[in-house]
Amino acid sequence: MKNYSVFDILGPIMIGPSSSHTAGAARLGKVARGIAGEDFKAVTFYLHGSFAKTYKGHGTDRALVAGVLGMETYDERLRNALFIAKDMGIDIKFIETDLGDEHPNTVNIEFEKKDGSKISVQGASIGGGNIIINKIQGDSVEFTGTNPTLIIKKYDLKGSINTITSIIAESDINIGMMKVTRQGKGKEGLMILETDSKITDEIVEKIEKVDGVISVRAINPV
Amino acid sequence: MYNYGYEMLQLAKEKNVRLCDIVIENEVKLTEQSVEVVREKMGRNLDVMMDSAKYGLENDVKSVSGLIGGDAKKLEEYRKNGKTLCGDVIVKAMARALSCSEVNAAMGRIVAAPTAGSCGIMPAAIITAAEVLGADREKMIDALFTASGIGQIIGKNATFAGAEGGCQAECGAAAAMAAAGIVEMAGGTPEMALHAASIALKNILGLVCDPIAGLVEAPCAKRNSSGTVNAMTSAELALAGIKSIIPFDEMVETMYRVGKALPEELRETAMGGIAVTPTGIKLRKQIFGE
Ligand code: SF4
Numbered sequence: 001m002k003n004y005s006v007f008d009i010l011g012p013i014m015i016g017p018s019s020s021h022t023a024g025a026a027r028l029g030k031v032a033r034g035i036a037g038e039d040f041k042a043v044t045f046y047l048h049g050s051f052a053k054t055y056k057g058h059g060t061d062r063a064l065v066a067g068v069l070g071m072e073t074y075d076e077r078l079r080n081a082l083f084i085a086k087d088m089g090i091d092i093k094f095i096e097t098d099l100g101d102e103h104p105n106t107v108n109i110e111f112e113k114k115d116g117s118k119i120s121v122q123g124a125s126i127g128g129g130n131i132i133i134n135k136i137q138g139d140s141v142e143f144t145g146t147n148p149t150l151i152i153k154k155y156d157l158k159g160s161i162n163t164i165t166s167i168i169a170e171s172d173i174n175i176g177m178m179k180v181t182r183q184g185k186g187k188e189g190l191m192i193l194e195t196d197s198k199i200t201d202e203i204v205e206k207i208e209k210v211d212g213v214i215s216v217r218a219i220n221p222v
Numbered sequence: 223m224y225n226y227g228y229e230m231l232q233l234a235k236e237k238n239v240r241l242c243d244i245v246i247e248n249e250v251k252l253t254e255q256s257v258e259v260v261r262e263k264m265g266r267n268l269d270v271m272m273d274s275a276k277y278g279l280e281n282d283v284k285s286v287s288g289l290i291g292g293d294a295k296k297l298e299e300y301r302k303n304g305k306t307l308c309g310d311v312i313v314k315a316m317a318r319a320l321s322c323s324e325v326n327a328a329m330g331r332i333v334a335a336p337t338a339g340s341c342g343i344m345p346a347a348i349i350t351a352a353e354v355l356g357a358d359r360e361k362m363i364d365a366l367f368t369a370s371g372i373g374q375i376i377g378k379n380a381t382f383a384g385a386e387g388g389c390q391a392e393c394g395a396a397a398a399m400a401a402a403g404i405v406e407m408a409g410g411t412p413e414m415a416l417h418a419a420s421i422a423l424k425n426i427l428g429l430v431c432d433p434i435a436g437l438v439e440a441p442c443a444k445r446n447s448s449g450t451v452n453a454m455t456s457a458e459l460a461l462a463g464i465k466s467i468i469p470f471d472e473m474v475e476t477m478y479r480v481g482k483a484l485p486e487e488l489r490e491t492a493m494g495g496i497a498v499t500p501t502g503i504k505l506r507k508q509i510f511g512e
Pocket residue numbers: 339340384388389390392393430431432433437438439440441442445490
């Protein structure tokens with residue numbers, strides 16, 4: 001039995017109308033922004049399932065855009081997010097699509113950065129405003145974005161996991177969850193770590209230098 | 223911690239305090255925050271509730287889809303004309319509930335209580351009862367804690383999700399929570415508060431979730447209005463000393479059991495109930511341009 005805080009019962013304070021289709025969508029956008037960075041000029045949202053069918057009625061479109069602009073679920077500007085994005089010169093597109101066997105409230109968010117590079121983040125709104133990120137650049141991941149998260153792309157080299165976790169431990173940061181996947185022995189894989197405290201640039205730089213590491217992304221929720 | 227109504231009641235009796243005191247004490251323990259911080263946080267919920275309960279009375283709100291809106295203001299104007307059947311108190315409460323639901327559907331700010339769909343019942347019942355009783359802000363905050371305690375037990379032993387339990391789980395839970403809150407606000411005993419919650423749940427047992435076009439608008443807004451009246455009349459019965467024959471914990475269990483017995487069409491899928499009436503289907507097609 002879950003121990004509910006009274007604020008799980010009364011709350012969150014949010015912009016309506018739906019915790020899954022509005023509040024959850026805004027959170028998805030915001031976490032995706034944390035992954036993609038802020039220097040983007042265009043965003044395309046690929047909407048799947050219930051998101052594709054009902055996004056207009058629930059304001060899911062405005063909520064997603066509000067999220068990528070960094071707004072919170074209770075920010076009253078959320079309602080005008082489409083106009084705000086336009087004013088900022090950010091190109092926004094919505095495409096209804098079928099992403100396959102995914103949760104009905106799934107969106108794939110593709111950012112086009114100012115330097116022309118692209119990054120895509122896919123996630124689902126799983127109820128009550130809770131979300132899960134399940135793909136980054138097509139790689140399968142799984143984390144909520146509520147805790148600081150490190151996403152490390154690397155080759156499967158002996159000892160590299162150890163080296164990375166020691167770097168984190170040396171910085172006195174506790175690891176709450178860790179998941180490692182690989183495409184095969186010695187091949188490319190992902191390492192996802194959720195920590196209890198903020199992941200600094202210093203840690204990221206140290207991990208980037210570890211043998212076999214291809215890229216490191218830190219997401220610190222605000 | 224308490225998992226059931228009878229445990230809450232026991233704690234309140236042992237310590238000779240109200241339910242809200244038990245709930246606050248538990249929250250302080252659970253979150254390791256001070257009483258002041260926890261009350262202040264609940265106060266922020268109250269502020270948003272008051273705003274959302276008022277806005278629609280004065281403004282013509284239109285939902286995003288255009289399906290609902292303007293009814294809170296209409297009802298408030300009707301009330302002001304002085305010729306209501308139910309009297310000022312009930313009609314004002316109904317209008318407040320509509321206001322919250324309209325604000326929600328128009329992408330305004332609300333407090334999920336316990337859900338966004340049922341966000342009008344708690345504010346409407348608590349604010350209106352406080353007006354009648356002359357209860358101040360602190361007493362309203364107390365009532366919100368009482369209500370949350372009832373909500374914690376429903377959440378633990380049943381569900382709040384329309385997709386799982388139908389509308390009885392959303393608007394029913396909200397009404398039960400509000401009923402208990404206003405009983406304590408009116409000086410009723412913890413026992414009376416549980417009776418009120420139990421009666422409120424019984425009144426809407428089996429209520430289905432069947433939103434037109436899948437949107438949290440219709441029938442939701444009107445069910446918030448009737449849910450508020452349910453909360454207030456249930457509180458009234460309990461305050462008069464009338465007991466629920468079925469105890470609260472058994473009612474929660476029953477609500478859950480009945481919810482799971484509902485076919486999927488009647489659990490937020492918009493595939494049953496009023497959603498599939500010819501009018502419901504026509505509206506869906508209009509809204510989504512099918
Ligand atoms: S009908 Fe369904 S969506 Fe509407 S308030 Fe009830 S449970 Fe929520």
